Amino acid sequence: MKKNDGKSVAVIGAGIGGMTTALLLSEHGYRVQIFERMPAAGGKMRRFSFADCTFDAGPSLITMPFILQNLFTSLNRSLEDYIELLPIEPLCRYYWSDGSELNAYSQSNRRIQSFRNFSDKADIHVEQYLRHAGEVYNATKDIFLFNPFEGVKEFFKIKNLPFLPKFPKLKTLTSLHTFNKTHLGDKKLVQLFDRFATYNGSDPYKAPATLMVIPYIEFHYGGWYPHGGMYSITHSLANLCHEKNVEIHYNSTVSNLYKHNNSITALELENGDIIEADIIVSNADAYWTHKHLLKENISIPELSSSGFVIMAAIRKHKHSLSHHNILFSDNYRQEFDDIFEKKILAKDMTIYISISSLTDHSQAAADRENWFILVNTPSTGGSNTWQGKSDTYWQMIRKRMAEFNILLNDEDIIETKFITPDDFSADLLASGGSLYGGSSNSPFSAFLRPKNVSKKYKNLFFAGGTVHPGGGIPLVLLSGTITAQEIIKRLPFHKH
Ligand SMILES: Cc1cc2nc3c(=O)[nH]c(=O)nc-3n(C[C@H](O)[C@H](O)[C@H](O)COP(=O)(O)OP(=O)(O)OC[C@H]3O[C@@H](n4cnc5c(N)ncnc54)[C@H](O)[C@@H]3O)c2cc1C
Known part of the structure; x- marks a missing residue:
């Protein structure tokens, strides 16, 4: 596969994160292959029929x-x-x-009516809550979701200065549950809004109140279902891979990554095949990649x-x-x-x-x-x-x-x-x-979450729910996109 022209990419895993990176890179002229251990694409977004x-x-x-x-x-x-x-x-x-x-x-009119009928002033409290959460979402989305995240450095970037006065609204040191109790009062409403911590596998009694953005997102952007099943998303991405010449090799488990200095030179499959590539993207669980493919002695944080x-x-x-x-x-x-x-x-x-x-x-x-x-x-x-x-x-x-x-x-x-x-x-x-990989039970979770670019190997990248910005379909699609953008920026090849 390797032609030393900087164009060949091997992606480990055909989850939606891996397919997103693969497709975007292929669109930019890279030659991409995906190695997937299962007999079908989709990873967690899979389908059963019986x-x-x-x-x-x-x-x-x-x-x-x-x-x-x-x-x-x-x-x-x-x-x-x-x-x-x-x-x-x-x-x-x-x-x-x-x-x-x-x-x-x-839909806001139906939502307001439904909460109004549920308990005294519930509609007023919920709408106030969602307004606050909407402000937090709008203040944080570009830093924490839509771009690569460089940790504390983000707060010293000129483009992010307007965010700083809004920081107290994030309530990072308050738990989601405490915040909900203060702002919603009614025990059942609190439970309903606490539940959103489980959208990324976290505990509302520990996770920071910043997770209030999750109910805001669901109420604001709605909940959608693709006709034919959620699997239609997997199916369409796999079809697009075919249309865009991204080859997916199924039943192909990657078992080892070969390292030389600060590069990955090749990956090895369980059947012994060695695949050379200029760029490697792991859509596999990031902790698993470090431990079992890079053979590193890492400590795994609290899991979701x-x-x-x-x-x-x-x-x-x-x-x-x-x-x-x-x-x-x-x-x-x-x-x-x-x-x-x-x-x-x-x-x-x-x-x-x-x-x-x-x-x-x-x-x-x-x-x-x-x-x-x-x-x-x-x-x-x-x-x-x-x-x-x-x-x-x-x-x-x-x-x-x-x-x-x-x-x-x-x-x-x-x-x-x-x-x-x-x-x-x-x-x-x-x-x-x-x-969802690591839990978001600490105020520092966003800072601790593994990044899309390897610190150690200049041609190794990560995409998917276990790395920035996190799990759940929209975030995983963003993860795949951020990773592709980082590769295009850091390792461009010369177009002839
Ligand atoms: C039960 C459940 C309910 C969920 N509910 C929702 C929901 O309602 N809404 C929502 O937005 N999100 C939900 N999620 C989360 C969402 O499904 C995931 O965040 C997303 O699908 C993860 O995609 P990914 O690409 O990061 O990883 P994965 O889907 O995990 O894909 C990784 C792929 O890599 C492959 N792989 C791993 N190691 C190797 C290796 N060594 N060699 C080759 N291949 C390898 C795996 O087989 C897999 O196909 C849910 C998840 C589950 C499991």
Whole structure:
């Protein structure tokens, strides 16, 4: 592959982050190949089909759709030719075990009405909260999301000076929970807004209040679903790779990186093949890359949570569920203590249920529904910790669902498949099976998150949810984009 013309790029991993970098580099004339250990692209954004149902086994909601749109535009393509994004309203239906329910909407008039009906002054508090969070988002987005992040140096750059007076509004030293309690009052509202810390696998009782930007983003930009399933995003990016001459080699696990001075000279595949390239991009878990490919002795920070996924083909029956639903735990603090401190499975767990076939009938046969159920768990995967546990935990989850009147009788369940933290670790080589790399439980998380450019090797780069700016589809697309821009800036080749 290597021609020493500076143009050859080898990407490790065909997750959406890896494919984004690969596509943007190919558009700039680099010759790009991707090596993916799985038999299909997508990584965490993968798909399973069984019992006449299709399941998105990872993400179920995308926000900030303009980021996806921008990627397609940079590739001289129109998003609409590949993906039809449907807005989902309500964004989510929240349930508490005392029987109360709330529909959260992105459309402001419906949102205000829904919160107003829920509790005294809830609408006023929520709108004030979102205004504050919107200011924080607008003040921070260019520093923390849309550009490479150089840590403390950012605050001394002239272009970032206007940000400094806004810094106190970020509330970096206050926890998200404390901030929510102060500004929202009502216990259930606080729980609802605390939940957004889980969008990057963090604990609201520890994570900085700056994460208030997550609910702002969801309410402001809406929650979207691509017709045909979330997998349509993976599918379109993989098709674009084909159109743009980016070759994806499947069933190709990279097992070693060859180093010489401050460069990576080649990568080695598990089958012994050696691939030389001018530039290497790792879309694999950054900690895993350092530990197992670069053979470095690194210390892994506190990881984000993992998850236990149940994909259940369900016979259609009467229920109150919407496309996205949350059944809240009665003791949220205990649940996060269990996950992050005791590292055990929560007995009183919060349950997320997504049924995309309610929106998109192509996802299940006419007489069934595709229930995707997710419960947050500790990131202790990779050591067979889940052996024999899945069935027992699933029965506990069913019991808890019944307390919300979401009854699944044996005859309603046609077939189930589980994905455990052990699977995230074994299949995708995610450290501890974590879904988002390092947690954001410290005020310094953004500073500690691995960067897109290697400090040690001048031709090694990182793209994906475990590096800047973080996990979740929009951020991973930004990560892939930032990495491509850094490569083009730092290692341009001479066009003839
Ligand atoms: C259950 C679940 C629910 C989620 N929900 C949402 C949601 O609703 N909304 C949202 O925005 N985000 C959500 N996310 C997060 C989102 O899916 C991820 O942040 C994103 O898909 C990560 O993409 P990536 O490219 O960084 O990495 P990955 O998807 O992890 O891809 C990395 C790829 O590298 C490959 N690889 C690893 N090591 C090697 C190696 N040595 N050799 C070759 N290949 C290798 C892996 O097989 C994988 O394909 C969810 C994730 C999960 C798992």
